Amino acid sequence: MPEVRVRKRAIIIEEIFHEGGPPAEKPLRRGAALVVIDNPFAGKYVPEIASFMEDLKPLGLDMAKSLVAALGGHPKAIEGYGKGAIVGQHGELEHGALWHVPGGYAMREILGGAKAIVASTKKVGSLGTRLDVPITHINASYVRSHFDAMEVGINDAPRADEILLALVMTTGPRIHARVGGLKASEIKGEDGLR
Amino acid sequence: MKAKIRKIVTFVEETRSEMGKAVTPPTRRAAAAAVVENPFAGKYVEDLAELMEIGEELGTLLTERAVAALGIPGPSAESYGKAAAVGENGELEHAAAILHPKLGTPVRKVLGTGAALIPSSKKRGGPGMPIDIPLGHKDAAFVRSHFDGMEIRVNDAPRANEILVAIAVTDSGRPLPRVGGLTKEQIKGEDGLR
Numbered sequence: 001m002p003e004v005r006v007r008k009r010a011i012i013i014e015e016i017f018h019e020g021g022p023p024a025e026k027p028l029r030r031g032a033a034l035v036v037i038d039n040p041f042a043g044k045y046v047p048e049i050a051s052f053m054e055d056l057k058p059l060g061l062d063m064a065k066s067l068v069a070a071l072g073g074h075p076k077a078i079e080g081y082g083k084g085a086i087v088g089q090h091g092e093l094e095h096g097a098l099w100h101v102p103g104g105y106a107m108r109e110i111l112g113g114a115k116a117i118v119a120s121t122k123k124v125g126s127l128g129t130r131l132d133v134p135i136t137h138i139n140a141s142y143v144r145s146h147f148d149a150m151e152v153g154i155n156d157a158p159r160a161d162e163i164l165l166a167l168v169m170t171t172g173p174r175i176h177a178r179v180g181g182l183k184a185s186e187i188k189g190e191d192g193l194r
Numbered sequence: 195m196k197a198k199i200r201k202i203v204t205f206v207e208e209t210r211s212e213m214g215k216a217v218t219p220p221t222r223r224a225a226a227a228a229v230v231e232n233p234f235a236g237k238y239v240e241d242l243a244e245l246m247e248i249g250e251e252l253g254t255l256l257t258e259r260a261v262a263a264l265g266i267p268g269p270s271a272e273s274y275g276k277a278a279a280v281g282e283n284g285e286l287e288h289a290a291a292i293l294h295p296k297l298g299t300p301v302r303k304v305l306g307t308g309a310a311l312i313p314s315s316k317k318r319g320g321p322g323m324p325i326d327i328p329l330g331h332k333d334a335a336f337v338r339s340h341f342d343g344m345e346i347r348v349n350d351a352p353r354a355n356e357i358l359v360a361i362a363v364t365d366s367g368r369p370l371p372r373v374g375g376l377t378k379e380q381i382k383g384e385d386g387l388r
Binding site for chain 1: 199200201202203204205206207208209210211212214263322324345348349
């Protein structure tokens with residue numbers, strides 16, 4: 001099993017008071033935990049890669065915990081989430097897909113069994129590449145007020161043989177959400193959708 | 195508060211290895227950035243006192259945020275820097291008014307000391323523009339291991355009538371410094387230079 005080798009970690013926290021409208025009673029916080037790891041499969045086609053997902057699980061849990069801590073330390077305060085990966089140019093998109101299971105599992109675990117699928121995106125990129133990580137409500141994907149995204153990136157990552165992994169969480173709806181749709185207060189919570 | 199803040203973003207970076215060599219202990223940098231309304235956008239105003247007061251407020255707020263993000267007491271900070279990006283309807287002098295007359299004193303108050311000049315940079319631009327915050331040792335500007343810089347960006351700022359103001363603080367120098375010069379152990383601390 002390849003070892004997970006971390007070069008760098010970063011935490012980004014945005015606190016949004018308003019966007020031209022009335023300041024919200026509770027500012028919206030968006031946070032991202034980013035980790036830059038070696039890509040053990042860089043530079044060659046490796047047919048069997050799936051076992052690396054298991055290796056990434058402890059890292060995912062560690063990132064999810066750090067992110068909750070940076071957002072105030074209360075898992076119950078987290079309302080939206082998403083995840084993503086940027087694969088350095090000696091890797092393939094499929095290497096980014098390795099993050100789906102450990103990244104999603106980690107956040108569900110830390111947030112106490114969140115029901116909705118974790119929105120995600122990935123791409124191949126280089127140093128400074130930006131990724132718009134999609135965000136949806138943790139218990140019901142259709143909650144319209146919580147459709148959001150957070151742009152993340154690190155200026156010196158990913159190098160060609162690296163992968164940048166991202167987890168993103170938010171503490172509420174968009175700051176001036178007002179386009180209708182399913183509300184967080186209307187969640188049935190049966191299927192992760194509504 | 196004079197400053198009309200739309201958003202505050204904090205960034206923490208932790209470097210754990212470079213070129214496969216472990217960085218022990220990891221080097222850590224934090225930056226806190228505020229997006230504020232530019233009261234003088236779109237016109238020439240002679241007296242910039244209001245921006246100077248905003249700078250004073252942000253000196254305290256952003257330094258406290260950056261130090262808190264590192265989880266260290268202020269006096270444990272080793273290097274610092276500041277930068278501002280003015281949206282397209284402002285002038286470079288607006289950045290100067292925030293950064294130079296009054297911002298430094300509260301920064302030094304939060305950090306306990308700070309005999310060295312706070313290195314700075316400024317520019318004008320649009321949302322998402324990266325800014326490079328120069329870094330230098332807070333007590334002795336010539337400490338070569340601490341000459342550094344930190345790139346940050348906020349994808350939706352500065353808008354045309356806004357200013358993005360950032361303060362960066364570290365608990366360390368570059369990850370693997372080895373180009374000689376004055377070391378932090380050799381600081382005399384008399385003049386802020388050596």
